Amino acid sequence: MRFKLTILLLALNAALACIIFYFDKVQSTQNLLDESSRLIINPDFVQDLERIEIKGLQTDQEWILEREKDQWLVSSPFEWKANPFAVEQLIFQLRRLAWESRFPVSGLESSGQSLESYDLANPTITLTLEGGESSLDLSLGAPTEIGNRLYLLSPDGEYIYVVARGLLDSLQRDLEAFLDRRIFSISVEETRAMQIQDRSASNIRVRLERNEDKWAFVSPIETAADADRVKTLLTEWQGLEVEGFENTQEGEITLNGNAIRLSLEGSSERQSIILTPVTEGEEAGMTYLARLEGFPTVFRVQAGKVERLRSVQEDLREKRVLKRYSEDWSSLAINFGELGVTLQRLENDSWQVLYTDKEKQLRSMPAAAEAVNAMKELLNTMEAERFVTDAPSEADLVRFGLNEPQRRLQVRKGSQESVELKIGGLYSDEGQTLFYASTDQSDSVFLVRPYVLSSLSLDPFNYRERIIRKLPGTARISGLSLIHRPSGLAVPMDPESSDIARAVQAALRDFVGTVRVDRFTNRPFSDPLVLADDRELEWKYIVEASVQYPSNPEDAETIRLYLSERLGGTSQYIGDPESGLVGFLPIRMIEILDSFLAEYPDTPEPLEEQPAVEVMEPVP
Structure with a gap:
């Protein structure tokens, strides 16, 4: 009985819903008919x-x-x-x-x-x-x-x-x-080409075209354009609005001797504006009369915006001539005559430095990630300050010093794509020091800042990994001494004696674990150290550490690192006789040692026994 009642109620609900829907539809239809019947215009x-x-x-x-x-x-x-x-x-x-x-x-x-x-x-x-x-x-x-x-x-x-x-x-x-106040209705994204015709510059036509996200000049020369600057110029003009219309007749706005025409091309239309300077009245030299082709109406545009169009060939040119090679390159070679150094990427994505030693033997050493990144940054940011000429003669190349350049930089991306940069002679004018440069991608000669030349060091150690040695994680430093060489005595470094002694011992312990230098010098280790001008520099201190390994705990290894005295604000040599490398201590280590050794200006007094100071293990 309950089942039949349930079925009956469901049937009644369904019927009620259908009735409501029908009358609602009829009412809606009636409302639409009433509304449409009240419309005044079809x-x-x-x-x-x-x-x-x-x-x-x-x-x-x-x-x-x-x-x-x-x-x-x-x-x-x-x-x-x-x-x-x-x-x-x-x-x-x-x-x-x-x-x-x-x-x-x-x-x-x-x-x-x-x-x-x-x-x-x-x-x-x-x-x-x-x-x-x-x-x-x-x-x-x-x-x-x-x-x-x-x-x-x-x-x-x-x-x-x-x-x-x-x-x-x-x-x-x-x-x-x-009125649509916008002068151009073609958006930045729709723009495929831009052309500037300058009647004041021999009627020269500068044309740029876009290929995907890249812009390039196609006349009067073919060269890359700076896409960001092109977009900025397009945004400025396509966002420009008419403030008011003039009563000037159309015939007064023509391509006369000082006029300029800006044309933008989209996929299906072309819009051009003709601009001629106002030469009389209060606004002479301050504004241009303008007319959009296809419309006789005349309006005004600020002179500053128009004058910038006259220099687009220089302003919009891609000045970052090596930017496209700043990523994914596989090798970078720097040469001057017979001297040279190469950064090369290995199959495991690590980098090595290749160079030829004095015996003409090819050598390699690990490259520093910082040096590789610095080269990438140089390629990405280096700009041509100014383009000198796009068609140099042989005499020009000799005069610019590009026939015997001071540097040749060759960058390779795989085996198919490469570029070579030459840096030539000095250009000095108006108190600005620059260097002539060119690439093998075009005949153009341009000027670069001096930092570009100084960044292309021929010293292979400038690119070497900054670590001289690194102990494995299982190694234990069981003893540590700082020896004053002239006296042969150890500098007191008891961690219980003072906070500074404790800090020095901890810093030396970390430093011996990973011997990292601020930069290397190309002078090999010798005792005394022979500098570039043949002067000799004495090693004043020795850091001596005893290192034990779990594989052979009874037989400790002794590591000796040689230190000079502090020579200047940020200069203090460190030498490793085992690897033969010489570098400069990091500034943090210099300051820690200097503050500690300043308390012992004289020769340390001898003690009855001077064993190596035992390094306190950190509490787990």
Whole structure:
């Protein structure tokens, strides 16, 4: 019984839902019919509008909007592009324009009223709409006294409608809102090419074209352009808006001797603007008169923006001539005559330094990641300060010192792609010191800053990994001494004696674990150390450490590192006789040792026994 009752209730609910849906649909249909019956203008007519004419008592200018293909234009009082958003808003309001109440014009006289009573004899605004072979007029009269509504005369003149006043509010605003203030409607993303024709520079035409995300000059020379700067210039001009129109005639804006034409090309259209300088009046030299080709209307543009167009061949040129090689290169060779050094990437993605020693033997050593990154940064950021010439003669190359360059930098990306940079002689002018340079990718000669030359060191140790030696993690430093060589005595370094002694011992222990230098010198280890000018430098201290390994705990290894005295603010030599390497201590280590050794300016006093100081193990 319960089952049958449940089935009955479900059937009744379903039937009720169907009845509700049916009546709701009928009501919705009825509402749509009522709404469509109240529409004043046929929506199909509005959709096919070709001309809109706006006349009113509040303005002596007649505004005419005309559609050409899919674009709306203003043909009066100016000939210019129409604001598509403003036009679409007007068309939307016309399509939805519906009356809320109405009364016949024929009954006005019997009630003692007339069209003048509703401001419809001389309407506030008259709209003339044309589409195909049809047209109609809409007369907007006075607002209602209550309800925030508006009186409107029907197109056939038989009824006065009461409608919402949104249409009147839109038209009573500044009608110049129908003008598209943008000069160029082609966006940055759509722009495929840009051309500047400068009549003041022998009518030269500078043309740039885009290939995917890269921009390049195609005339008057073929070379890479700086994509970021090109986009900045395009953004500046495509964001430029007309502030006001002039009464100047079209014939006054022509390509005269000082004029310039800027053209932007999209995938399906080309837009050009002609600009000529104002030579008279208060704004002479400050503004340019401008005209967009296809429109006779004249407006003004600030002179600064236009003058920058005259130097685009220099300003937009890609000055980072090696940027495309800054990543994913496999080798980098620096040469001067017979001297040279090469950074080479190995199969495991580590790097090595290759060089030829004095015996003409090829040597290799691990390269520092910092040195590789510094080269990548140099390739990425190095800029041509100025381009000197794009067609140098043989005599020019000799004069620029590029026939026997001070540096040759060759960068390879795999086996197919490479570039060579030459740095030539000195260029000095106007107090600025620069060097001539060129690449094998073009004939152009340009100028670079001195830091580029100084960054291309021929010293292979400048690129070497900064670590002299590194103990394995299982090694244990069982003893540590700092020996004053002239006396042969150990400097007291008991960690219980002072905080500074404890800090020095901890720093030395970490340093012996990983002997890292700030930079290397190309002088081999010797005792005393022979410097580049043949002077000899004594090693004043020795860091001596006893190291034990789990594999052989009874047999300790002794490590000795030689230290000079501090020579200057950031200079103190360290030498490793086992590897033969000599470098400079890191500044942090210099300062720690200097503050400690300053307490012992004289020779340490001998003790009865001076065993190596035992290093305290950290508490786990």
